[in-house]
Amino acid sequence: MVIAVLxxxxxxxxxDDRSAAQxxxxxxxxxxEKHLPLAHHALTPTVGDEQQGVYLELEDALVSLLMIQLALPDGIAFRFGIGIGDVRSVDSVHGALADGPGWYAARAAIETVHARESRTVPRTRTWIVGAPGQDEVMDSTIAASNAYLLVRDELVGAMNERERRLTYGRLVGRSQHDLAAEEGISQPSVxxxxxxxxxxxxxxxxxxxRGSSA
Structure with a gap:
């Protein structure tokens, strides 16, 4: 079982410029990934506007996707569907194709994000779905994690670009003094x-x- 991300x-x-955005x-x-190499397979473009990635632990996926959200500039953002379940590759004349219940769950998760965005929680960006057959512990973990993600996405979505940069900087261990110098503002302003x-x-x-690995 792995963590599949769409x-x-x-x-x-x-x-305006899809190539520049990509x-x-x-x-x-x-x-x-350079700052925190947590992905088993980092997010990679597939077709259209989609990317696929794989993580070995849910915690790693949650941290990595937060970092991506914080690092992106205004005007460019991802939705993330996280699927928990087995994945496999299917051979074809066009190369290996991603398949398996983990990917189906990730697809269901990203569809949930779309639905929530259009209704009462427009800042929703991330959701988790478990493939069939999860045990009670994982079901509880997914429910608690989704509750956390709703609040986290709301916080990140309310930030301006500078606030996201500063938060990212602190998460990778940079001092407020260094961040202030880079932004051209005072440390108290940071x-x-x-x-x-x-x-x-x-x-x-x-x-x-991250627990003890932080």
Missing amino acids: ADIVGSRKL RILDDTIARV SKSLRSAGSAALIEGVVAL
Whole structure:
């Protein structure tokens, strides 16, 4: 059993330069993997506006996807469908095709994100679905994780680009002093931005997810 992730680009048809946006996405994913190499197979473009990735642990997927959300600039964002279940490759004349209940669950998860976006929780960006046959512990883990993701996505969605950059910087261990110099603002301004954006809750959440590996 692994963690299968499908990602699609929010508003991809409205982007002025789809190729430039894809380069930004590729560069962002590579930067996150350089800072925190958590993916078994990093998100990679497949067809249209979709990407596929695989993680070995749910906690790794949740941390990595948060980092990607924070690192992306205004105007470019992903939706993430996380599926928990077995995956496999199917050979074809066009190369290996991703298949298996983990991918079906990821597809159902991303469809849930679309549905929630269009109704009462427009900032929803991430959801988890378990393939059939999960035990009670995993079912409970998925339910608790989805509750966490709803609140996390709301926090990230309310941030401006600078607040996301600062939060990302703190998550990769950069000091407020260094971040202030890079942004051309004072250290107290960095502290104020992080505090007003709720960054401390996100950072402590990552520590809780990563446990002793943080």
